[in-house]
Amino acid sequence: MNTPKDAVQPGGEPVAQARAFSSHDHTLCSGHALALAEEMAQERNLRLTPVRRRALEILLEAHRAIGAYEVLERLSEEGFGKQPPVAYRALDFLVDHGFAHRIRRLNAFVACGHPGEDHAPIFLICRDCNAVAEAEGGPVRNALDAAGAAVGFVVERASIEAVGQCPSCASVAA
Amino acid sequence: MNTPKDAVQPGGEPVAQARAFSSHDHTLCSGHALALAEEMAQERNLRLTPVRRRALEILLEAHRAIGAYEVLERLSEEGFGKQPPVAYRALDFLVDHGFAHRIRRLNAFVACGHPGEDHAPIFLICRDCNAVAEAEGGPVRNALDAAGAAVGFVVERASIEAVGQCPSCASVAA
């Protein structure tokens, strides 16, 4: 077996920091999070099949937001299918069941930092290093629900994504 | 000259309602909004060239979120360029200067309902009719800024998009 964990990045583009701003949420770390996901799947009677499981691992190992085609590349290297639907289906499953999130602004996916917990995530995207942090968005979501209610709109799902500067890039810039 | 205003929709897909939920914001209505945009452009020394102006008109007339290629089709019918960059450049200009917004969830663009005013829009997208309403998101944005600040992140721009059910679809469903 190869060691995709150590694979280098292809391009020379700025690469996102490996960890979220401020503190590193170890929930995300591959082993633990994966075990957690297994448990959850069991409880909820979800089928965390090999492709799905591996797709989640890939997101966890990357520890940043990555595109479907990048996930696909890794999956296919490991003997899974080579065609886009393979990746999209696995990722859709993960997103649908709260194991991962889709970052629309980046056309990318990121492992969920709090799988299982019922939460209202918001995403903070650094314009410099491209890191994506998942933050607690309860209050934001409440405000959004209220804004919707004010015009008779019932919010079911939301994507709340902010672009700005993360602390470490801000300090470098200064 | 042809009458693109009356052009029928191509597909048979559900088409978004022509107006925002609850009340129809006439600021959006083509003539007035366009005049307003002209004024603004003058004040700010922006070049609202023919393609850009027409692209804005197209968004205003559509009165819903439409994709870049749909805008392009209309532009090209009217003698502007036929290649994607023509539409993307015009739309980017409009978005950059606050004449329009990009709805990431739909890969689409919509005319701004409050051009010129400094505002924090949020978008309410009906899952049934696909209508997009631009709502006031001041409080939501404040909550988002606060959430960012809590982890040292400075929010510069945000996309806040909610998917749910609009009042009229809710009443039809009931």
Place this chain on the structure above:
DNA sequence: GGTATTCATGTTATATTATCACATTCCTAT
């Protein structure tokens, strides 16, 4: 255990969205 049903995977093909690179034209400011 057998079998019907559903769900999951894989494939080919194609649709949709977006950008690159470069030539030309137009505006504006000297």
Place this chain on the structure above:
DNA sequence: ATAGGAATGTGATAATATAACATGAATACC
């Protein structure tokens, strides 16, 4: 008038995503 920058146009291609259908695996039911 003319140099510089901005805007437009083109062809080409990249990047993202879905459709449609065949095969195979898990599950449920008897």
